[in-house]
Amino acid sequence: MTELHEDLLRNISEDVYPRSNSSSPLKVQIQFSLTSLNALDEVKGELQVVGYLTVTWNDERFTWNPMMYGGIGTTIFPRSKVWAPPLILSNPTEQISDLNADLALVRFLYTRAAIWNPGDIFKTKCYADIYKFPFDEQTCLIGLTAWGYLATEILLMFPNNDMNIKFYKDSGEWILKNWNMLSYEQNSISVASISLTFKRRPEFFVTNMILPIILMCFLNAVVFVLPPESGERVSYSITVLLSFAVFMTIVNDNIPKTSAPMPIICFYLISVLGGSALITVLMIINLRIHSKDTKHPIPQWMLTMKRVFGKRPESKVKPVKKESKNGMAVDFEKDPNKNKNETEASFGPDDYVTWPDIAEAFDRIMLYVCTLYFTAVTVCSMLALAL
Structure with a gap:
């Protein structure tokens, strides 16, 4: 293994990117793996997710015959000793910095393929649309770009629209509803954008x-x-x-x-x-x-x-039953001090309101x-x- 490392690193600089053909850019493929949602703060407009990238590219300088090195077909190097695309967030919340690149080792296959898995807490800006709060959905972007390289030199791309959520579990407030991967060129720079849509739990x-x-x-x-x-x-x-x-x-x-x-x-x-x-x-x-x-x-x-x-007012003239000689007549109670016409007069309902x-x-x-x-x-x- 030591001999293999010495042979591979001989005359190789970690500052020179491996483009064999100057007429075409180096294609760097990215797959995103989401592990957890730390926070989606719509008040601050900030998204914090934990995840890691699977970054692959071809480096023609790293090739060997496994039979000459005891059947070794793959090996790993520290990020500080080999070249890897300097990926940064294009929409950070605080300062521009690269991912935790030095913590992730770079694996090389004898077929020239390089595999790199940097992981980090991705803190990006996310402008919330809270029109239908608390039944709202928020779509946030995680933008990646190769710092210092033009799109004619490094082309970031997704092999498919798939995202690894094998280790992801929804939080108590948000449910991952959808995602989308998009790569495009902006200001002569290649950008890989990861769109995540979260639906709020309204209960x-x-x-x-x-x-x-x-x-x-x-x-x-x-x-x-x-x-x-x-x-x-x-x-x-x-x-x-x-x-x-x-x-x-x-x-x-x-x-x-x-x-x-x-x-x-x-x-x-x-x-x-x-x-x-x-x-x-x-x-x-x-x-x-x-x-x-x-x-x-x-x-x-x-x-x-x-x-x-x-309510209907109660009448001040109270009907009382008086039996006549034949036992059938009904009359009103009369005040003996009032005349007949006043007693028998009809009282309007507004007189007692x-x-x-x-x-x-x-x-x-x-x-x-x-x-x-x-x-x-x-x-x-x-x-x-x-x-």
Whole structure:
């Protein structure tokens, strides 16, 4: 083995790349193996995955007859003693640096084939599209290029669109949905791009964020069922309003500070927050109506609202049964101090409507309107997230 190494390394410089034909570039084939997803931080716009590359090329300088060296058909060299393509990330998050090249040995076959398996934590930029958060999918790129070489000198390529995921397991938040391999030329430099698509697991956010918001929407609407005498209406509605503000803070902490595009759930939160604020204002107006002095006349439109949505007032003239001589007659109870015409007069339903009755009808209308509003906003938002 020592003799083989000495013979192969004689008159060979690790700084000279092995291109035998100057008219064609050296073809370097890459296969990516993904082992784990460390982080996909959509707030910072960063992807961190652990993996390794299987890089192969032909080096005509490394060839020998195995029979002359005891049947040895393959051997390995440290990366520092032989040439290997200086691969770097083209879209790093921090600084430009090569992979952990020195830790990986280069294997040579007697057939001139070279195999190199550098591994690293790949930290790349990944601009998140959180429009459908938390039902979103993120596509991130890992770009590789040969530092300092033109595309006419080294051509990076993928033998196929396959990626090794034998050792990969999905994380608790993201599922690997798809991948794609693409090699192209950019600014006279050969680039190998690995596209990874991850789908978010939405169960955590649905259980701890969306469902509580939906429940609070309808809890907010039932404030109109509370009796005004309880004195808890305004404090109840303000408490729910503040709860929406807290959930908006939680959502903002989990998404990027971007307006292109705004997440649907942000529009949903703004809608329900505005509805909750409106309910608080309506509640104050309703309490004002309920406590209004009876000396103030009730407008006709409020009386119409009461007739349509309120309860029927009980008649002040109470029918009582009086048996006549034949046992069949029914008459009304009459005040002996009033004349016959006044007693038998028909009383209109608006004669006994009070301000608390108007407030009760207002409560019923607002209960229907707010429930319909929250239902429509929730259904439209969920459909937009699902489609």
